[in-house]
Amino acid sequence: MRLILTTIAFILIASPILIASPILIASPGWAETESPDHAVIAPPSCSNNLGESVLFKERNSDNAKFAAGMARRDGDGNPVVNRFNFDQAPAPLQAFIDLHECAHHQTGDIDRPHPPRNSPEHLMNESIADCIAILRIRDDARYSDIDFADVATSLGEAMGTAGFPEISISSRVSNIRHCHTNYASAATFVDGVLTERGLK
Numbered sequence: 001m002r003l004i005l006t007t008i009a010f011i012l013i014a015s016p017i018l019i020a021s022p023i024l025i026a027s028p029g030w031a032e033t034e035s036p037d038h039a040v041i042a043p044p045s046c047s048n049n050l051g052e053s054v055l056f057k058e059r060n061s062d063n064a065k066f067a068a069g070m071a072r073r074d075g076d077g078n079p080v081v082n083r084f085n086f087d088q089a090p091a092p093l094q095a096f097i098d099l100h101e102c103a104h105h106q107t108g109d110i111d112r113p114h115p116p117r118n119s120p121e122h123l124m125n126e127s128i129a130d131c132i133a134i135l136r137i138r139d140d141a142r143y144s145d146i147d148f149a150d151v152a153t154s155l156g157e158a159m160g161t162a163g164f165p166e167i168s169i170s171s172r173v174s175n176i177r178h179c180h181t182n183y184a185s186a187a188t189f190v191d192g193v194l195t196e197r198g199l200k
């Protein structure tokens with residue numbers, strides 16, 4: 001079974017701790033104070049490129065101060081997204097993580113060879129997943145109360161708290177802003193990716 005450990009932060013030039021850990025989103029205030037818990041939003045609908053439904057599963061630990069997501073196939077081969085400690089992230093960031101992880105299923109990343117961490121191919125996969133996520137937030141009525149700025153702010157704050165340099169944050173926000181401003185629907189974007197990969 002292959003496992004793709006995907007993270008919300010795709011530019012992994014920050015620190016060895018962050019590179020080594022799947023947990024890349026820090027909740028503001030995690031280091032010193034007890035973070036207020038956030039209500040956990042309902043997961044999105046999600047199917048992979050083979051038409052299989054993706055299940056979202058809560059994975060919480062009592063002392064964790066990070067929210068993160070992981071897309072994979074479980075031990076039975078079913079496509080899943082594990083949601084780690086989502087109560088540590090505000091709703092816009094929860095939505096973005098959910099849709100980013102879903103995108104790894106939509107684009108077939110989960111069933112493809114996993115490129116080396118931080119390779120151009122890996123960063124491209126992460127950039128694509130971010131793009132699909134922000135397009136779904138832009139277009140899906142269920143996220144109509146989430147603005148681009150909500151996502152950019154919560155993502156930037158979380159990455160900043162986690163120790164990512166400003167250049168990593170700004171380049172990531174710049175990518176999703178570009179997608180949000182210029183691209184058509186997420187479905188069209190996914191179709192293009194699958195076609196290019198010979199998966200459609």
Ligand SMILES: [Zn+2]
Nearest residue numbers: 006007126129
């Ligand atoms: Zn990812």
